[in-house]
Amino acid sequence: xxxxxxxxxxxxxxxxxxxxxxxxxxxxxxxxxxxxxxxxxxxxxxxxxxxxxxxxxxxxxxxxxxxxxxxxxxxxxxxxxxxxxxxxxxxxxxxxxxxxxxxxxxxxxxxxxxxxxxxxxxxxxxxxxxxxxxxxxxxxxxxxxxxxxxxxxxxxxxxxxxxxxxxxxxxxxxxxxxxxxxxxxxxxxxxxxxxxxxxxxxxxxxxxxxxxxxxxxxxxxxxxxxxxxxxxxxxxxxxxxxxxxxxxxxxxxxxxxxxxxxxxxxxxxxxxxxxxxxxxxxxxxxxxxxxxxxxxxxxxxxxxxxxxxxxxxxxxxxxxxxxxxxxxxxxxxxxxxxxxxxxxxxxxxxxxxxxxxxxxxxxxxxxxxxxxxxxx
Numbered sequence: 001x002x003x004x005x006x007x008x009x010x011x012x013x014x015x016x017x018x019x020x021x022x023x024x025x026x027x028x029x030x031x032x033x034x035x036x037x038x039x040x041x042x043x044x045x046x047x048x049x050x051x052x053x054x055x056x057x058x059x060x061x062x063x064x065x066x067x068x069x070x071x072x073x074x075x076x077x078x079x080x081x082x083x084x085x086x087x088x089x090x091x092x093x094x095x096x097x098x099x100x101x102x103x104x105x106x107x108x109x110x111x112x113x114x115x116x117x118x119x120x121x122x123x124x125x126x127x128x129x130x131x132x133x134x135x136x137x138x139x140x141x142x143x144x145x146x147x148x149x150x151x152x153x154x155x156x157x158x159x160x161x162x163x164x165x166x167x168x169x170x171x172x173x174x175x176x177x178x179x180x181x182x183x184x185x186x187x188x189x190x191x192x193x194x195x196x197x198x199x200x201x202x203x204x205x206x207x208x209x210x211x212x213x214x215x216x217x218x219x220x221x222x223x224x225x226x227x228x229x230x231x232x233x234x235x236x237x238x239x240x241x242x243x244x245x246x247x248x249x250x251x252x253x254x255x256x257x258x259x260x261x262x263x264x265x266x267x268x269x270x271x272x273x274x275x276x277x278x279x280x281x282x283x284x285x286x287x288x289x290x291x292x293x294x295x296x297x298x299x300x301x302x303x304x305x306x307x308x309x310x311x312x313x314x315x316x317x318x319x320x321x322x323x324x325x326x327x328x329x330x331x332x333x334x335x336x337x338x339x340x341x342x343x344x345x346x347x348x349x350x351x352x353x354x355x356x357x358x359x360x361x362x363x364x365x366x367x368x369x370x371x372x373x374x375x376x
Contacts, residue, residue, distance in 0.1 A: 042072040043208065046103035048126070049077035049093040050111050050118050050145055056194045057109030057139045058091050064201035065105075067217050070209060076100045078121050097125045103134055105204065110140025110193065114163060115170065123149045130188070137204065138190045139197035146188070147171040157190040158183045180285070210345040211298060212305045245269055245276075245283055252292060256299050256319045262288050296320060297333050304342040311338050 045065045047058055058075065065071040077093030100106060106129045111118070127149040130136060138146045143159045144167065146152050153173035158164065158180050168176045177183055182191035182200050191200045206214035248269040252260055265288055266276035280288045299318045303309055309317070315326035330338050 043070055043105060044072050044074065044103045045105045045107060046074045046076045046095070046100040047107045047109065048100070048122060048142075048145075049075050049091060050109065050122055050142070052112040052116075053091065054110045054112070054140065054194070055091050057111075057142070057197055060194060060197045061107045061109075061137070061139070061201050064198065064205070064217060068205060068209070068213070074099055074103065076103075076125075078119060097121055100125050100129060101132075103129070105135045105137065108136070108138040108142030108145050109197075110142050110160070111145075112141075114141040114144035115166060117148065118145050127151060133187065135204070136188045137200055138188070139200065140191065140193045143167060143190045144170070146190070147174055152188070155185045155188060156183050157185065157188075158192065159190060160193045210305045211301045212345075215302075245280055249284075249291075253295055253299070256292075256296055257317045258319065260289075260292050260319065292319075293329075293333075297330065300326065300330060300338070301334070301341065301345075304338055305345045314338070 045061065047061055049058065062073050062075065066073050074095040075091070075093050076095045076097055076099050078097055106126070108126070122145060126136070126146055130146075130149065130151040136146060138157075138159075140160045141163055143152070143157050144163075147157070147167065147170070152171065154175075156175040156177055157167070158177045159167050161179055164176050164178050167174065180192075181196045182189055182203070184203075189200055189203070191197055202214050202218055205217050248265055251268055252265060262277065263273055265280070266273045269276055271279065277288060280291070284291050286294075296318045300314055300320070303314045303317065307314075311326060312323045315321060315323045318326075320326035320329060327337060330341070334341060336344075
């Protein structure tokens with residue numbers, strides 16, 4: 001029995017869609033800026049139903065994007081494929097490849113035997129999507145289809161750790177990164193396997209609609225908030241559960257307004273400074289203070305989105321000290337001033353996520369709970 005993952009109605013013929021307006025923050029065209037959706041129309045997400053696809057890599061983006069009213073999800077494929085060969089389930093396209101031409105985001109799921117070519121019609125559709133500036137998300141071995149189009153030459157990419165060697169061998173023009181959850185190179189994001197696909201989808205939602213909305217979607221799909229791109233896909237040696245540093249990371253997030261040092265974190269984890277630094281980098285993919293700085297930016301973004309706190313108060317609550325220091329660091333990392341970010345991502349100007357929508361932070365509340373969630 002076919003599983004038809006369809007959002008919205010199917011229209012015959014070529015789909016034409018008038019785009020909402022977008023603005024890029026923090027870089028020129030092709031840089032890793034933040035995209036702000038300022039139009040009222042839905043963002044169309046086309047999931048490419050390639051032959052031999054992994055059903056989970058289709059279901060995850062269909063469900064994540066389908067949980068937010070700002071997206072419309074299509075599953076696109078070649079109408080000439082009478083019975084597409086898939087792995088674990090029978091998923092059939094609900095729209096044609098030509099409908100992909102109207103998509104803002106194109107998702108390429110992973111598929112079995114990536115060394116075998118996929119039909120030329122899919123490769124051409126992907127090449128056209130990249131050339132017209134659509135955002136591309138390649139999950140797991142989906143990166144091979146993108147590489148086959150030639151659009152990854154000279155770019156940085158990753159894939160499931162089992163296939164990085166094959167990707168490098170087949171496409172030497174691609175700069176392949178080992179053991180990283182996902183890589184964002186301009187408008188193209190490549191990721192590891194299915195769980196990393198969840199992180200990438202939440203990352204896109206966060207980019208489009210803000211951290212608070214992405215947290216709401218994560219709750220809707222019963223997932224933890226998006227992991228950082230630099231986190232490793234795997235660890236060569238399993239860290240004993242009692243040595244996991246999650247409790248220390250949660251302690252940091254709950255105390256961002258306090259002075260945080262590597263030594264304080266090491267003391268909290270009951271480890272020596274040297275051992276702590278080594279384990280922390282292994283678990284998060286970055287040095288401790290780099291991670292702390294990123295969490296302070298994330299915390300500030302949440303408060304700018306969900307509260308009416310002044311810039312001065314947010315600076316103090318997230319450990320930036322003075323408002324001037326906060327403005328300078330925020331602009332350097334995000335690409336815009338705190339005030340401009342707040343204007344773009346105000347909660348009352350965004351589409352909500354139903355039960356996952358977050359309430360505003362009230363004056364007098366502590367800024368964060370353990371685990372990085374804003375207090376409500």
